[in-house]
Amino acid sequence: MNQIYNEVTNKKAKNSIWKEIIFKLSDESVKTVHIGVYPSHGRYFRKKMKYKGGGIFKIGIDLPKGKFFYHFFFNNKFDSPKNDEQFVISKYDYQKKASFVLETEIFCPIQFSNKPHCISHIKDDIWEVRLITHQKWISHVALVEGTEEYPFSIAYTEKNVTFWFARLKFVKSEINFCIKFNGSNQTKYLHDNHKICDSPITEFLFTTPLEKRNDYLPFRVGYQVFPDRFHRIPEEKNSLNLVEWGGEPTYSSLFGGNIKGIISKLDYIAGLGFDFIFLNPIFFSKSYHRYDCIDYERIDPVLGDEADFNELIEKAHRLGLKVILDISLNHCSTDFFAFKDILENQAKSAYLNWFEIEQFPLFDETRHYYSSWHGYKDMPQFNFDEKEVQQYFMNVARYWPQKFNIDGWRLDVASEMPVSFIKEFVTSSRKVKPDLMIIGELWDNSLSDFVVDSGLDGITNFSLYLDSLIPFFQYESVSISNLVLSIMKVQSRNSFSVNQSSWNFLSNHDIARFYSIIKDKRKYSLAFTLIYGIFGTPIIYYGEENCMNGLADPDNRQCMEFESGETSDFVHETIKKLNRIKAAYENIFNFGSIAFPLVDNKNKVMIIQRSYAKDSIFLVFNFDDIDHQYLHPITYSANKEADASMVAKIKRYSAEIFFINEENGTFELL
Known part of the structure; x- marks a missing residue:
């Protein structure tokens, strides 16, 4: 069996870490080993490891902090990545990627920094301040500004880790403050630069300018369409030498799904309650996936022409659907x-x-x-240091929103491109259409500075998928409390607005379809309810609503199946219901705080509370195979002492959603 040893030492700049990897291999036929590295920020690279004798290969590399992925190649066979199966992120990942996290944090009882991921504008004059404490003795936390104290509420506690939040109203342009924390007969004050004092010290206070953002953009829920595999009109094959529709896909199959086919199904997508569609690349290319673009200002003729695309945009907009395009700027x-x-x-x-x-x-x-x-x-x-490359893509950035009135971009492999280039692309796009939604593909959710500095609205939330959803639903290797802990850690890394705009998903074109890998398919609809209930923008991969199967690429890119059976009918209706609730209670889901008032590992029951002003949505989950009793959400909403009348029952493998208004006592099962 292969053995991997990791030795990490701080050797270079504060934003990077020197990492030594020692790889021990018992296979004597392997003479050379290369390591391929996907850094948290920067381009993939491959380097040869030094042979040290005794089957040991070693290399030292300087990497940015965050999560990176790696794999190996033996004997210069670069088309066959290798890794030990117990290390890889998924056995269905043909790239055999394993992950490793490089983090260096100054230990402090309170995890807080004077940055947007801890202090976020919500709406109007409302701000949210978030922090994490790491010691059990801390029982109260407050923000202290002058003579005023603003107490925090607990969102979730797991062992010695507690997530706190406060919703505050400020009408000023700047605040100067410290954080008070107390318990066990002691009181301390956290100041800037991790300085802890026994009282507030004016010269050490945090200073934060309060810069409001625009109200959350109205992109609630999305539907991802892979153009070559969604629908083809006319349905018969033509002169393009297409593969028979519905056949087994390969890495080169061209099925001929086209824009006319998408147009014919816009009513279907809108009928499910989605408010935007995300199209994988449509630009002229040699391949079916179109991430190898030949011309960034031309629609692939296999898909159709400009008239077809104009018709798609116009009909989508009439139906209340926005259109986001996928674009691969990094490579061609x-x-x-x-x-x-x-x-x-x-x-x-x-x-x-x-x-x-x-x-x-x-x-x-x-x-x-x-x-x-x-x-x-x-x-x-591309070489992004070249001015002509930059100018070319700034023209592309303006071309599509100006000529076709698209509503947004998803930037492929955003973490592999320079922040300055992405910022310029974002700025150029928004000069034409200020309210464009722009999402970056990131596989690591710890790059909060990258997201803020680049001007992106949000990211593809792979961290939620890899760190939370897969361990709980596929491997069933973590408890509900650890699921919640992971969710809270993921959402603590970015600002409120970035979390809200980021895409939550169960499946997409790069990973196995969730229905194929979830261990207990009775929890499939619960997984959808979960990604709708927490922060973020849910996006559904075509066919998920109909329980389509598909493991690794190319199996996860099969032709769309519009027919559904009994199981998929239930999922279909669940998604329609979730979309309806998300639209009806927009303020709560767009601007509401999050808390987990009940996490019961024994009975596998969990409650999510989303609250805005006096309104709350409670999502109650039962992940168990038997019915369970639990305290009704009204007890948490009204802070009442529990009695027998407040005990409710939830059926096995189900989720119930309640709306409660604390002010007038309105209660409704949705």
Whole structure:
């Protein structure tokens, strides 16, 4: 069995960590080992490890803090990544990625910093302050500003970790404060730079400018469409040499799903209650997935033409559906005009600086000599230091919202591109349409500075998926309390607005379909209810509502199945109901706080409370295979002492949703 040893030492800049990886291998046929690394921020890279004898390979690398992924290659076989199965994030991941977290935090009883992920504007003059305490003796927390004290409430406690929040009203442009925490007959005050004092000290106070953001953009729930696999009109094959619709997909299958097919199903999507659709790339490309773009200002002819796309946008908008496009700015096709010129003119090309070229000729029998996405030679990576590359993409940023009135972007592999470039792309897009929603693909949710500095609205929330949903629903390896602890940790890393805009999902085109991997399929609809109930924007991958199966790529990209059976009918109706509730109680889900008033590991019952002003939504879950009794949400809403009349029952594998208004006593089972 392979053995991996990790030795971490602080050796370089404060935002990176020197990491030494020692890899022990018992297979004597392996003569060379390369490690491939997906850093939390920056481009994938591959390096050869040094052989130290005795089957031991070693390498030292400097990495940014956060979660990174890695895999290995033996004997220069770069098309066959390797890893020990007990380390990989999923046995269905053909890239065999394993994860490792690099964190360096100054220990403090209170985890708090003067940044947007701890102090967020909510709406109007309302702000939310969040922090985490790590010692049991702390029983009360308050924000102290001058002579005023603002107490915090508990969102969740697990052992010695407590998540606190306070909703405060400020009408000023700046606050100067410290954090008071007390218990066990002692009181302390947290100041800037982790300074803890016995009383407030003016010169050490936190100073925070209160800059309001625009109200939350109205993107409640989304539906992801993979264009080649969704629907084809006309349904018969044409001259494009398409694969028979519904056949087994391969890495190169072209089924011919098109824009006309999507248009014909917009009523279906709107009827489910979604308010936006997310389209995987539609730009002219060589492949069915279209992440290897040839022309960023041309629709792939297989999909249709500009008239078709205009019709899609116009009909979607009439139905109340916004349209978000997926775009891969980091890399392109070898047929992209600039790279094609390099292939033709070699060192004399006028576009040499558009890419990162090592030497000529660009290819030999064993490898290619230019930077490419994750080592795939058909996807050369752009050099974003080149001004002409920047200008080209700023034109693209303006082109689609200006000509077609699109409503947003999802930026593929955003963490692999420079913050400054993304910021410029975001700014250029919004000069045309200020309310564009722009989401970045991130596999690590610890890059709060990256998200804020780049101007992104939100991210693809892979951390929620990998750290919370998979351990609980697929492996069933964690308790409900650990599920909640993980959810709270994920949401503590970014600001309230970023959390709200970020996409929560169970499946997408990069991972196995959730219905295929969830251990107990009776919990499938509960998983949807969970991602709707917490912070974030739920996005449903095409066919999930009909319980489509599919493991690793390409199996997770099968042709859409619109028919549903008895089980999928229930899921179908669950999603419609969740979308209806999300729309009807928009203020609560857009601006509401979150708390977990009940987490019962023994009976597998959990309650989520979302509250805004005097209104609350309670989501009650029973993950067990038997019915259970629990205290009715009215007890938590009104802070009443429990009695027999307040005991309710929830059926096995079910979720109930309640609306309660504390002011007038309104109560409703939704």
